[in-house]
Amino acid sequence: MKILVVDDEALVRDSVIQSLEGLGYSDIEQAEDGVEALQLIAHHRPDLIIADIRMPRMDGIELLKTLKQMNDETLFVLLSGYDLFEYVQTALDLGALSYLLKPVSAGQLQIVIHKSKEKLQQQDRFHESNLLMKIKMNQGVSSMRRRFVRELVTQRSNPENYLRHRLQELEISFAHRAFCVLSISLDRYVVLIERFSPNEMSLIKYGIENIAGEIFMNHGFSSFAFDLEEGLGLLVNFPDEESNAEISPLMKPCIEIKDSVLKFLQHEVTIGVGTTTADFLHLIRSYETSHSALSQRLIRGGNCVIPFDNPNVRRDKFKVLSFQIEQEMLSALEKGEQETAMNIVKELYTPFFSLDYVDRASLLKLNFQIIILLHKILERLDVEPMALLGDELTLYEEVNQCTHIDEIIEWFHDTLNVSFKALQQARDKGNKRIVEKARRYIHDNYANELSLESVAEHIHLTPTYFSNIFKKEMNENFVDYVSNYRIEKAKELLRAGEHNVIATAGMVGFSNVKYFYKVFKKRTGFTPSEYKNR
Numbered sequence: 001m002k003i004l005v006v007d008d009e010a011l012v013r014d015s016v017i018q019s020l021e022g023l024g025y026s027d028i029e030q031a032e033d034g035v036e037a038l039q040l041i042a043h044h045r046p047d048l049i050i051a052d053i054r055m056p057r058m059d060g061i062e063l064l065k066t067l068k069q070m071n072d073e074t075l076f077v078l079l080s081g082y083d084l085f086e087y088v089q090t091a092l093d094l095g096a097l098s099y100l101l102k103p104v105s106a107g108q109l110q111i112v113i114h115k116s117k118e119k120l121q122q123q124d125r126f127h128e129s130n131l132l133m134k135i136k137m138n139q140g141v142s143s144m145r146r147r148f149v150r151e152l153v154t155q156r157s158n159p160e161n162y163l164r165h166r167l168q169e170l171e172i173s174f175a176h177r178a179f180c181v182l183s184i185s186l187d188r189y190v191v192l193i194e195r196f197s198p199n200e201m202s203l204i205k206y207g208i209e210n211i212a213g214e215i216f217m218n219h220g221f222s223s224f225a226f227d228l229e230e231g232l233g234l235l236v237n238f239p240d241e242e243s244n245a246e247i248s249p250l251m252k253p254c255i256e257i258k259d260s261v262l263k264f265l266q267h268e269v270t271i272g273v274g275t276t277t278a279d280f281l282h283l284i285r286s287y288e289t290s291h292s293a294l295s296q297r298l299i300r301g302g303n304c305v306i307p308f309d310n311p312n313v314r315r316d317k318f319k320v321l322s323f324q325i326e327q328e329m330l331s332a333l334e335k336g337e338q339e340t341a342m343n344i345v346k347e348l349y350t351p352f353f354s355l356d357y358v359d360r361a362s363l364l365k366l367n368f369q370i371i372i373l374l375h376k377i378l379e380r381l382d383v384e385p386m387a388l389l390g391d392e393l394t395l396y397e398e399v400n401q402c403t404h405i406d407e408i409i410e411w412f413h414d415t416l417n418v419s420f421k422a423l424q425q426a427r428d429k430g431n432k433r434i435v436e437k438a439r440r441y442i443h444d445n446y447a448n449e450l451s452l453e454s455v456a457e458h459i460h461l462t463p464t465y466f467s468n469i470f471k472k473e474m475n476e477n478f479v480d481y482v483s484n485y486r487i488e489k490a491k492e493l494l495r496a497g498e499h500n501v502i503a504t505a506g507m508v509g510f511s512n513v514k515y516f517y518k519v520f521k522k523r524t525g526f527t528p529s530e531y532k533n534r
Contacts, residue, residue, distance in 0.1 A: 034058025150226035187302035
């Protein structure tokens with residue numbers, strides 16, 4: 001606690017200060033009269049003033065009156081050598097905390113100090129409560145302004161009387177005649193929201209808003225913020241004599257904003273600059289074109305300022321998913337040709353790289369068509385796309401978060417990679433079932449004529465495809481497997497000794513005895529007769 005002792009008698013001052021120091025207080029100043037006290041109060045800012053009522057130049061009563069006129073709430077204790085009711089009444093009427101008679105004892109001072117502390121705590125709580133209320137009120141007004149500015153720039157049909165009334169009600173005024181909407185987007189937003197908490201993201205956006213507001217103010221422009229999911233929207237009001245300049249007067253401050261956000265917040269932003277208008281009642285065109293400009297980040301990359309350009313886009317340059325492309329993609333996924341599938345995707349996006357301007361509608365349409373096609377092919381190949389990748393709408397929203405066409409292609413690369421792995425797993429399981437079915441058929445019919453074609457026909461596959469998966473699963477080709485199985489059955493019959501060699505050959509599917517001898521000898525190292533007589 002900081003204390004100021006005011007008395008024209010040095011002995012009284014020294015006595016009071018000594019008592020205060022004995023109570024543990026050391027931050028104490030002293031003055032001889034009210035005039036000197038006012039100078040110290042301005043610099044020292046005491047919490048408590050202990051002053052004599054009767055002093056030359058300015059007495060304690062005048063000092064207290066002066067402080068009250070200045071709305072100074074410093075706690076005040078008056079000292080007097082006279083127990084006069086008028087003094088006491090005057091002191092209390094002026095809001096003094098206490099009135100003490102000289103000489104002042106340490107006990108009296110201790111009681112006054114305790115009372116002062118309680119009063120200071122009450123004042124602190126009151127000020128804190130008032131401050132919180134003001135903050136909440138300011139936040140409420142600020143929030144209403146942000147919502148209204150967003151309404152102002154995004155809606156077409158609000159009546160002029162309503163808009164003017166709300167502008168006046170929210171104390172929003174425009175000093176200039178030219179308006180422009182900016183869309184400021186954090187690059188790699190999807191990565192950032194996974195890395196930072198919602199509160200941290202709000203602080204980042206708040207930092208961008210402060211930087212932008214200060215830079216525009218330095219340029220003599222007014223800016224009004226509103227919320228965008230991936231960053232911040234700004235309605236900028238600036239002198240109309242600058243609106244017809246060859247280069248937009250907003251370019252320089254926008255570049256400063258971009259560079260300052262990178263320098264001070266360590267984040268990259270892209271700023272889309274909408275069209276300029278002199279009509280604040282019809283700002284939606286500027287808002288929409290700021291988003292259109294921002295979408296050009298897909299070909300220009302991030303960390304830049306992009307003014308809206310009004311190109312003549314030829315939509316016939318963009319490929320649609322023809323039946324032929326769908327069949328090529330189906331064939332690639334059926335055969336496990338991941339590189340082929342990826343090349344098809346890359347070719348579909350190639351036209352966008354040759355443009356100065358990306359037609360966002362065409363790009364979004366292509367994104368959606370490829371997702372739908374992938375879902376359809378996976379279902380056809382007995383892989384559940386919902387369980388593997390998620391629903392089409394979620395995938396569509398996810399790919400649209402990409403900020404460059406290269407990122408979109410990379411996203412499809414990752415998605416196709418997941419799809420091909422799932423297809424391979426499904427294919428492996430299916431191949432095992434197919435080969436097991438073929439083996440059962442071979443085991444049941446080994447005594448009859450068996451060919452690759454006949455077994456493939458039984459399991460409804462082409463001979464070539466069946467041959468490939470059979471060899472892959474069994475690590476030997478079809479002919480060798482059948483021959484080995486027949487020789488094993490022949491060995492069982494020969495060991496039993498009930499049939500001669502010729503009969504045995506026929507029973508295991510060898511119609512040519514000489515060929516049976518040759519295969520048996522090759523597989524076992526013995527002739528059938530030698531093996532039987534061992």
